[in-house]
Amino acid sequence: MTKYWKISASQPDIHDLVEPALILRQGGLIAFPTETVYGLGADARQTDAVLKIFTAKGRPADNPLIVHIANRSQMEELAAAPDEAISRLLDVFWPGPLTVVLPVKPGVLSPLVTGGLATVGLRMPDHPLALQLIAASGCPVAAPSANSSGRPSPTCAEHVLDDLAGRIDGIVDGGATGIGLESTVVAYTTAMEGREAVLDILRPGSISIEMLRAALPGTLVRVASPHLEATEAPRAPGMKYAHYAPRGAMTLVQGQSPERVLARLQRELDAARARGERTGVLTYREHADALRADAVVTCGSLGDLESIAHGLYAALREFDEAGADFIVAEACPEEGIGAAIMNRLRKAAADRIIYV
Numbered sequence: 001m002t003k004y005w006k007i008s009a010s011q012p013d014i015h016d017l018v019e020p021a022l023i024l025r026q027g028g029l030i031a032f033p034t035e036t037v038y039g040l041g042a043d044a045r046q047t048d049a050v051l052k053i054f055t056a057k058g059r060p061a062d063n064p065l066i067v068h069i070a071n072r073s074q075m076e077e078l079a080a081a082p083d084e085a086i087s088r089l090l091d092v093f094w095p096g097p098l099t100v101v102l103p104v105k106p107g108v109l110s111p112l113v114t115g116g117l118a119t120v121g122l123r124m125p126d127h128p129l130a131l132q133l134i135a136a137s138g139c140p141v142a143a144p145s146a147n148s149s150g151r152p153s154p155t156c157a158e159h160v161l162d163d164l165a166g167r168i169d170g171i172v173d174g175g176a177t178g179i180g181l182e183s184t185v186v187a188y189t190t191a192m193e194g195r196e197a198v199l200d201i202l203r204p205g206s207i208s209i210e211m212l213r214a215a216l217p218g219t220l221v222r223v224a225s226p227h228l229e230a231t232e233a234p235r236a237p238g239m240k241y242a243h244y245a246p247r248g249a250m251t252l253v254q255g256q257s258p259e260r261v262l263a264r265l266q267r268e269l270d271a272a273r274a275r276g277e278r279t280g281v282l283t284y285r286e287h288a289d290a291l292r293a294d295a296v297v298t299c300g301s302l303g304d305l306e307s308i309a310h311g312l313y314a315a316l317r318e319f320d321e322a323g324a325d326f327i328v329a330e331a332c333p334e335e336g337i338g339a340a341i342m343n344r345l346r347k348a349a350a351d352r353i354i355y356v
């Protein structure tokens, strides 16, 4: 049975958190909101507890989990002291949607959390309810997104229950999440003989490359290539799995002008309909009236990329509800959070992209 608690996200009553915090401490699984997406939490020190996360989600065991903490002293217990550049990022962006990969202290966390790596991804969420729950549990909380592996991440409690009801011990419902995309994951490499210091973005998120560059002038900030040599272990192992996929096959259409993109979207939709397929299109407020499909799903406005991020995963889930088997999606601009939106859309489309 999955227990359910409805709790205020901004002013959580600590008494309401006693039971979910205790379940975490005793090795259970609790889903909870953060400012990005809902997480599926377990005590990161208990292997039995962490194993339940992988089982409930159907997640590959070599994909490491982010560990959520409530304060900086918890970080010192888990990881080596961060470089000056990382400390600066933490001063600017924590609590917030930034995960930093640091050398892990041996023997403190379950080896399942780190997927056999010598590092751990740490994050302090900017969400009063999440912070209070973590603090009350007294645990470092391993928490991937609280969806079944391969489904879009959950941005409200209903999404979590759709995927995981009966498979987890409880869910704390704090309403819809704000940002709607998972945190930015970064790893820092210090300058060495002739090589400059580098900050690699392992997963783009709402903390954009522009924001990271502004916070670290003089450091090379770059997006790590997802195309790794076959012999090389992936740096963020999550990158190699198909993600966020709606059930129908999705194709992304990107182009030089909105007119060309809209024309191509409609042509693909018409062709699919002629083949007898149930069609869906992901578009934005500005273009919703220009497209015809069985399911026209509107996700935010092109004039406000944050609104697209906020609604993206709910929009992808709508295609499943509509039973769409052929889906096309309109690309959005790649500046700021747009880079993270396009990263998720490419994954949802399994790299099927049409350029016009």
Ligand code: TXA
Residues within 6 Å of the ligand: 034, 036, 037, 038, 039, 040, 063, 064, 065, 066, 097, 099, 101, 114, 117, 119, 120, 121, 123, 125, 143, 144, 145, 146, 181, 182, 183, 184, 185, 202, 203, 235, 236, 237, 238, 239
């Ligand atoms: O916003 C978020 O980050 C959400 C909420 C719940 O906090 N959590 C989340 O966790 O998205 P998860 O486990 O779904 O994503 C973990 C990502 C994966 O891409 C994984 O490969 C990478 O972080 N990662 C975790 N630990 C790592 C490590 N030690 N080194 C490199 N990448 C790591």
Ligand code: MG
Residues within 6 Å of the ligand: 144, 145, 153
């Ligand atoms: Mg995930």
